[in-house]
Amino acid sequence: MNNQAEQGGGNPSSADGAAAQDFLLELRCEEIPARMQKGARSELEKLFRKQMEAAGVSLGQITTWSTPRRLALIARGLPTQTSSTCKETKGPRTSAPPQALDGFLRKTGLTQDQLEERGGIYYAVVKQPGMAIKDVLASAIPAIVRSFSWPKSMRWGAGSISTESLKWVRPLSGIVAIIGQDLVECDVDGIISSYATKGHRFHSPGNITIGGADDYAEKLRACHVIVDHSERETIIRSGAAKAAADAGMDLVQDEGLVIENAGLTEWPVPLLGRFEEDFLEVPPEVIQLTARINQKYFVCENAGALADAFICTANIEAADGGAAIIDGNRKVLAARLSDARFFWDVDRKKNLAQHAAGLERITFHEKLGSVADKARRVAKLAEWLANEGIVADCDPALARQAAELCKADLVTEMVGEFPELQGLMGGYYARAEGLGDAVADAIRDHYKPAGQGDEVPAAPVTIAISLADKLDTLIGFFVINERPTGSRDPFALRRAALGVLEILHRNQLRFSLSHAIEAGLAGFSPDLILDQAPDPELKDGQQHTGAKAVFTNLPNFFADRLKVQQREAGVRHDLIDAIFALGGEGDLVRLLARVNALQGFMDTQDGANLLAGYKRAANILKKEDWPSSSKTEEAALQTLDYTPEPAEKLLIEALATAQPKAVAAIDAEDFGAAMAALASLRAPIDAFFDEVTVNDDEENKRAARLGLLAQFRAAVQNAADFSKIEG
């Protein structure tokens, strides 16, 4: 299908010379949830663009605004008239059976004599004359409203006696649609467009008449509505900061709250209130969370410590300066904080070990046992990581203790009320009962890193239990074949693997993944490991026990995660494959070091040429069906029974030097040196291909030269599987 303007141009203020006009659309409704407003603005713009594009209207600048009670769009410089368009649809060949033609005619609604025929093909050509912009908009508006997609929408009023009635996020009550100064007349399910809108619900309850796009925002402002959401955000951001500063405090910045409060108000007025200082004995995160989540308040700091103040955002300019509003909000917050303090007091009546007993009742996963079972496995694995010296300077006893207690806060009242405080509360309760910082910090931080950019554990005990917790989760779910598929990752295994990688990288932890898997598996019941559901990715004959599958699947999963993680750092995925394909590289830190050295090498001319030489050698060997390594070794041991050509001799000598050098360098983990050794092969291999004929008529020469190429390939392969490298 093909959409083209019949005449050229089609610019807004085009050929006919008529002035371009601005268009205003306001869709007014009952309070739109704050969280939906951003999406609604882009949906409005998207649908408007789609409608205008379909009508052949070229667009200039488009602005969208939202308040709780309205969505607005202003399109600048619309043409007064659309150009006529000509839509051409390609049909069947003229030689096609009649049914094809019939189908095409049905689809286009044309008759055969209306079709055009070119080059043995039918075309349907539909010309549409230009339309007045007002008419285009009048039909576009109902289409936009009807096709608007909300996260949740509803029916309302008398019309809802049919389920076919209009749907909107909340009842739609009015439409303002003005082009230039003219009303765009339209009717959407009985809602008729007009010049009239409403101002602020309480400050300005009557109707306001809008003249057009130019006076819209200012007329609303005069009626206590700031229609531009970003302006309201600025008012809240700076107003809250000022209120805090006036009280001698610092605002705790919270952009999410700024946006949410802007979505709840048309005339935002930040107001500062105080709460009883006694509540400050509750951990500051708890106060901040209940203020934020339940009441949408900002909090303040005094010299870095949480202060006894909150900032709410009212939607009115109250006659008493907000005294009654502040007092009311203070009471509500006090009730919330009393609850929090009650939880804080009740929870501390038991120590964490006592709380941990309750974990027996909580199922971690039907097949993987209770959370208490998990904590026991994590303790064992953390202790192993410490004992093996994988996590340096980590006291195994502390690691075990921290791991055994790390999930205990899940059964506390506070975490029951605020699940997002898991870990953090455990840390507080640990300190409250007198456990040391190493254990308390480890309990607090063991879920970290929770996502990209989150802090990565660096303290030894924390590293041990954070790593053990994530590895246990991964091993467990891989044993029962609950692996992520596509976008489905219900147990957040990708995040866990990424967390492991970040911890390894940040702390340069060196260990073999397969050893860790072995140690982790020891915590699961042998029955579970043997009695597994079939792996859906393997054929019947290839099925093996859960345990064996984990040794292949989990490292592969890490390799995939590593590629995703390293992509952002600019590391090529094919180079990760090239190292990973060598097999046996279970040390992810070393793997990455090799990949980085390889990438450095591949960026040089030597690297590029060596890759070309490698590919050429590999192709020749493949053609000659020379894959076997024993044959390569044989060839290497044979002394030549002829005098080699100079380039041949050069390559033999270069290999004799470079090959052992590269092997030694890899053993010493000096991957830069390994690459340098390989680089010394570049000139000899280039010269060899330039000057030596591999397919010599004399069979002995041919065999020896193929053998030489095979040695070259093997030497390169030892550093990385170059066949995986692109380019």
Added chain:
Amino acid sequence: MRMGAGTFHPATTLRALGPEPWNAAFVQPCRRPTDGRYGENPNRLQHYYQYQVALKPSPPDLQELYLKSLEVIGIDPLKHDIRFVEDDWESPTLGAWGLGWEVWCDGMEVTQFTYFQQMGGYDCKPVAGELTYGLERLAMYIQGVDNVYDLAFNRPSDGASSVSYGEVFLENEIQMSTWNFEVADTDALFDLFRKAVKECENCLAAKLPLPAYEQAIEASHIFNLLQARGVISVQERASYMGQVRDLARGSCEAYMARNADRWAEKFPGWAP
């Protein structure tokens, strides 16, 4: 009838079904056994009052009507910050959901405002608007009181001192909390639950949706009491809720069937 919320009352639930207009307002005493605090919490009660309003179809000016009602009882919207904050309602037990808000007055939730979309698994045709005012909370607001038990329950015209909410209800909260959590005979409750289920089914078989629905509400409340007694395990919980849901939905279905002919006659072309 003992019930957890005005929404359960047949004048809300059943009347939300079908095409006939319906406007009702009534005070609904509510019981939520698990919310009991032995009279020790300043605003949590196991027994309290809602002012329940149901308007079908939802009038176009429902928000304005509601706000005017707040002004009438003494809340000045230019002095107090009234806000509509997203809060959608769903009751799997009733097979019902709706969209709306919790209405905040200076940060306190004082009303639930809902446009019913489905009830008993049926689309609401037309949609009813529901307002549920929290009477104690509003009264605390208007009287400037921090503790529900300090509310004046009346205002004697002869200038005599008023009776407090605490004088009327504190002892009730203490005793009922004790009974709900500690004393209620669970065998008897299980028995009552079974009887209510059976009687509901009996009514449904006799095509009597109104008495059937009363038994469904009764079963729901008995279930809540069993919950408060802590004798229903997590696994059993789903099964009990499923039974109550079946009774409630069955009642709605029977109500639809019982009225089908009249609605078809009065509203030609209307179908569930």
